[in-house]
Structure formats: C-alpha cells, structure tokens
Amino acid sequence: MSHSVIEASQLSLTFETNDGPVHALSDVSLNIQKGEFVSLIGPSGCGKTTLLRVIADLEQPSEGEISINGMSPHEARLKRAYGYVFQAPALYPWRTIGKNIALPLEIMGYSKSEQAERVRKGLDLVNLTGFEKKFPWQLSGGMQQRASIARALSFDPDLLLMDEPFGALDEIVRDKLNEQLLRLWEMTQKTVVFVTHSIPEAVFLSTKIVVMSPRPGKIHDIITCDFPRDRTLDIRETPEFIDVANRVRQGLREGHSYVD
C-alpha cells in the first residue's frame, strides 16, 4: 500500500540569461513513492539540482505539473513538508550546533522544552551528542554536514531533499556518512530525494536511480535497485552491485554528448 509523494509530469524550466535561454529541465516526468530513496545522477548542467529546487519550491517550472503529497510545491513548502540539505552545511556561524538544529523549530514556533527535546534527539541521531554547545567552526566538515542533516530532520518532515550533501567531503568520510544516512533512512522511514554525481554513492544508497542528461536537462533512464535495506558497504564488491553501477555508467555515457 504505497502512495506517491512526488508526482511530476512534463516539467520544463527555462532560465532566461543574457546569452539566450538555458533549458535547465525539459519534459521531466517522475513519480516517487513514499519511503523510496531516489538518487538523481548526471553530469553538471543536467538539471538535477534544478529539479530538486523545483520540488522544494525554490524554482518555478516554466511548464508542466508537479505535486508534493497532492499539493503544489508552494503549499507543501508553507506546510513545511520537507527538510532540505544543501551542498554546504550552511550552518549559521553565530549559532551553536544545538541552536542551529533548533533554528527551524524556533521559526515554526515549537515550545522551548519541545525544542530542547528535539535538539537532543537530533544530536543523538547523527552522533553529535556532546557537541551541542560548540560553534560550527569547531567541528570538522563531516560533522558540520551531519549537524545540517539533524537540522533538516528536527521538525520531522516526511520528505528529505538532499543536494550533493557529501560532495565536498573526502571519500573516507563520505563512505561513513553514506552508511549512517542509510541507517537513518531505515530507522525513520522517510522519503529521500538525493542529488549526486557519484555512481557508487547512488547505487549504494538508492531504491531508484534517475539518470539525467544535460542540454536540455532530461531524464535518460530510471534504474531500480533492490538491495536489502540493511545493506553495508561490503555489497559494493558483489556482482549485482557492479551490474547496476555499470548500467548507470552506461546510461550516463549515452546521455552525455561530447560532440560540442
């Protein structure tokens, strides 16, 4: 018994620039079910971040329909339906980690005691207990990004939108955070839309991989991955994993025209 969280049909988005129109998205149709972990993968300029921003109502599509839980993205944003994790942690440097996690709660008018309780839970969820009183600069990049995930989850949205959250981190930290994110997803049963340009990351995390191609940004292929939810990093050595990864790689190659 599943229902659609995100339904997009024939979305197009054109940015008017001084050098003429840029077709960031063209005829994108996508359906994301509750509890899915969907990765958007593609080379830069394929519109994967733009698509995520359209879902989040940070960009307006030029054409096409999109609904989040049956509402328009705007209504969904006003109802605080999603948590958004950016490429950079974007923690406010004048707030402690605890206060940063409490930021959305303050804005949404949670009581002081509720805020404290949720901050405590959030810190625990991303293994940052004890760092509540530290300022962002006192934490490593990986810890900062974990804090930003806790911030996105603090008000318990059902949908988590992540825009290359681990893109700036080194591979060792990234692997670790990928595993932690998977546990988190398993535990919280959230729907996740995850933008990445790393094939192993996409295959390891996702239930569905959306391969996108650039100029104009469109969906080239949608690949389902059925690894068990409690998978560990070891599955990256299995033939099944390598198989899916190859399909993704092939899709990226087909979609990417190097002729220009």
Added chain:
Amino acid sequence: MLTSLWQGKTLPVLVVCAIIAVFWYLGSIWLNADMQRMLFENNGQASYTTAELIEGTLTQEKPKLPTPGQILAELNKTVLETAPTSKRSLVYHGSVTISATLLGFLIGSMLGMGLAILVVHIKSLDRSLMPWVVASQTIPIIALAPMIVVIMNQFDVTGLIPKAVIAAYLSFFPVTVGMVKGLRSPDPLQLDLMQTYSASQWQTFLKLRVPASVPFLFASLKVGVAASLVGTVVAELTKSEDGGFGARLLGGSYYGQTIQIWAALFAAAACAWVLVSLVGVVDRVVTKAMGARP
C-alpha cells in the same frame, strides 16, 4: 622583561614615539627660529650663541610649533591642576564635547540603522534614498554646521541638541553604509534555508540578516563615533559660548595661543581614541558571544 617588551606592542610604540619627538623638536627649532631672532633683536640683544637661540625656540610663549614638552605641560596644567569645574579646565571642555558626541553618536547610529533597514527592505527606497544619503556627505560640514545652529536656534532649540545633530549628521553615514552591506551579507544558501522553512520576512530579518550584519555594524560604529567627535568639535567652532574642544581651538586661534590649540587637539584625539577603543571592547565581547574564532 626586555624580550616581552620586544614581543609586545610597548617597545615598538615607544620607539615610534621617540622618533616622532626627535623630529618634532627639530621642527620646533626650525619653525620658531625666525621669531626667536626677532625677539632677541627687539630686546636689543645683538649677539647670542646657537645654544641660546635653540633654548629660546623651545620656550616661546606663542610659538609657531610648540614642543611636545610644552604641550604636555599645558595638558598637565589644564587637565590635572585646574579644577574640573573651571572654564580653564580641559576636563570641563572635554565633558562638554563628549556629551554632545555621545548623544550625536546615539542619534546618528539609530538613524543609520533605521535607514539601512528601510533601504534593504524597500527596493524603491534603495534607489531614491541612497543617492541622498551619499550626497549629504559631499557637503562640507564646516559650511553646514552654522546653518543648522541658526535654524535650530530659530525654533528655540539650543545647547546640546544642535551640536548633537551635527555630530549625528556625520556619524549616520558610515553606519548606514556598513549596515546595508551587513544586512545584505547573507549568502544565497543561507537565504534559501530560511525559504525552505517558509520563514516570514521578519523572521529572516531577525534570525539571519541582523546577526549577519553585526561585524559590519561594529566596523561602522568605530568610524561613526570618531566622525561624531569631529562633528561636535566643528559645531563648537560655531557655538563656542558653550565651551568644548572646538571652543578651545577657536579661542586659541583668536589669541594666538598655539600651545592651547595643540593641547586641545591632543585631548580631542585622546578622547576619540578612548571612544573608538570602547566600541572595540563591546565589539570583542559581542563577537565572542556570537562564536567568533578567538
């Protein structure tokens, strides 16, 4: 002890002061020599040694360039040895100047912050108001100050207020410019974050723009408080009957009391230094509370 002096600021500052003092004394001798020769001539003293000439240049009553020693002696006399209530006391004149400076700084920084908030939030004001704000500073304050005093006098506003208004006129500008820059300093990511929470404009202002503007604000306040003191001194040149450093400068130049002028200048500079340092202390306390790296 000596090494700690070298590592700290004390010794370099002392060395620079000593070098300045040496050149100052040489300058005093050079600039005052002509006058000294004339003084000897008028006294009928036809011959004098170089040592007598030099000694004379350093002890004149109204020298072209007083020596640091003369200025310090005057400061000692007018700050420490004269009762603070006396009109001859620099403490008295200082307190007159400082009170107008502080009131003007308060008005100016409030006005500056208010304008900045308006300019950042209302697009049409950005275009219509900012050119006037900039233009206001191109008018020489020395020309404007007497007019402000006269006009306010017409409405029976006298005493501290007109001087504070002139001080505010100079100090609001750096605060406006710095605060506008500060309120606009949040990067797109930080603003997008607020958008994802569907935060109101007021919440974005309070929780993002204001804290982000604080470092910019303090840099501006330091400039503003110094400008405020300059404005007050200029105002006191017009309203010299109330006293203040400006009145001392004016009185000194009236009667050729160069030592008095220099002493007032030194005292004004010291006051400005103290005021800027005080803003600096508040700055450090606030930035530390806001999690700045030590």
